[in-house]
Amino acid sequence: MQATKNIPFFSFDATTELIRAEIKQVFDDFLESQWYILGDKLTQFESAYAAFNSTAHCIGVANGLDALHIALKTLNIGPGDEVIVPTNTFIATWLAVSYAGATIVPVEPDKATYNIDPNKIEAAITGKTKAIIPVHLYGQPCEMDKIMAIAIKHNLAVIEDNAQAHAATYNGQLTGSFGDINATSFYPTKNFGALGDGGALTTNNAELDKNARLLRNYGSSEKYHHEIVGLNSRLDEVQAAFLTIKLKYLAQWTAERQRIARVYSEQLTDINGLVLPVTATGASHVYHLYVIRTTRRDDLRAFLKNKGIATAIHYPIPAHLQKAYGGLGYKQGDYPIAEELAATSLSLPMNPGMAIEDVQCICSTVRSFYE
Numbered sequence: 384m385q386a387t388k389n390i391p392f393f394s395f396d397a398t399t400e401l402i403r404a405e406i407k408q409v410f411d412d413f414l415e416s417q418w419y420i421l422g423d424k425l426t427q428f429e430s431a432y433a434a435f436n437s438t439a440h441c442i443g444v445a446n447g448l449d450a451l452h453i454a455l456k457t458l459n460i461g462p463g464d465e466v467i468v469p470t471n472t473f474i475a476t477w478l479a480v481s482y483a484g485a486t487i488v489p490v491e492p493d494k495a496t497y498n499i500d501p502n503k504i505e506a507a508i509t510g511k512t513k514a515i516i517p518v519h520l521y522g523q524p525c526e527m528d529k530i531m532a533i534a535i536k537h538n539l540a541v542i543e544d545n546a547q548a549h550a551a552t553y554n555g556q557l558t559g560s561f562g563d564i565n566a567t568s569f570y571p572t573k574n575f576g577a578l579g580d581g582g583a584l585t586t587n588n589a590e591l592d593k594n595a596r597l598l599r600n601y602g603s604s605e606k607y608h609h610e611i612v613g614l615n616s617r618l619d620e621v622q623a624a625f626l627t628i629k630l631k632y633l634a635q636w637t638a639e640r641q642r643i644a645r646v647y648s649e650q651l652t653d654i655n656g657l658v659l660p661v662t663a664t665g666a667s668h669v670y671h672l673y674v675i676r677t678t679r680r681d682d683l684r685a686f687l688k689n690k691g692i693a694t695a696i697h698y699p700i701p702a703h704l705q706k707a708y709g710g711l712g713y714k715q716g717d718y719p720i721a722e723e724l725a726a727t728s729l730s731l732p733m734n735p736g737m738a739i740e741d742v743q744c745i746c747s748t749v750r751s752f753y754e
């Protein structure tokens with residue numbers, strides 16, 4: 384079976400249909416209530432998300448990058464401090480450290496899971512290291528038992544970047560609940576997304592919660608009284624209300640992603656030269672992305688495109704080779720694992736509500752490329 388219609392890389396169609404009536408209703412309510420920033424809808428969502436994520440506190444902010452930046456600021460991390468980040472991540476993880484004014488210390492991923500390799504973290508720790516930011520990339524939790532043990536041993540903070548792993552667990556515990564304070568994004572295409580920009584911090588620490596609330600709102604808890612130099616980074620009421628509606632569906636959408644991934648993994652098995660995602664022991668993968676690898680990546684991608692199947696690359700250029708970080712002086716070859724992943728990774732279509740026939744069609748088309 385070859386593709387006979389266009390299969391997009393991502394589509395909101397199925398999820399939009401489910402929530403359409405409720406979204407319209409809350410939007411109408413807003414036109415009456417006329418309360419848009421820092422109100423009941425945000426408080427309700429923060430309670431709901433904290434409960435969902437099994438953390439005492441949730442602080443809604445404007446986006447995932449701000450959440451990471453604010454997390455670093457709550458921990459007083461700044462110039463002169465070093466922060467360990469993965470080489471294999473979306474650039475926001477690095478940018479947050481840059482915004483905090485701290486020093487980026489990159490660590491290579493495990494070649495099987497693509498997440499930061501816990502066995503390489505200790506070699507990167509110096510007297511200046513203050514924190515580790517594990518990123519649960521593509522929806523797979525990092526090996527949090529090892530990472531937390533290293534952090535405790537060296538007295539380091541942990542900030543999870545949970546932007547791609549809402550509802551994932553490691554040894555039964557939800558990601559976003561391990562670190563001192565954790566960041567997530569509600570960018571529309573994330574596993575749990577708003578209808579616009581959004582993000583949040585989660586923590587069990589009341590002091591960090593208080594600090595984050597000040598930081599997101601001009602350093603102020605009382606209007607025109609500014610205790611610290613803050614930012615303006617608030618999750619607005621409309622997005623908070625939309626997210627409260629969507630949260631009810633997250634378990635269902637996660638299960639659909641996992642089902643789609645299962646079909647991919649069953650039908651793409653045993654193709655010589657094709658590497659399928661591996662789930663680490665103790666991890667539940669929520670498949671923000673289904674990423675395969677092949678040295679023939681660009682040819683396979685063009686072949687699929689020609690058959691009407693859209694794919695994507697996450698990420699084509701590792702952060703250390705981005706123009707934005709030219710000033711750090713890295714060169715090709717400095718982080719060979721991240722570079723190899725950038726050259727060989729291909730993300731196949733993945734979204735809740737996707738027809739299983741489409742998944743099967745993609746699999747048989749990939750197979751035909753190898754025949």
Ligand SMILES: *Cc1c(COP(=O)(O)O)cnc(C)c1O
Nearest residue numbers: 446447448473475476546568570
């Ligand atoms: C999306 C993403 C972010 C940033 O989130 P925004 O809401 O787009 O600012 C941070 N880290 C990772 C791993 C992401 O995928």
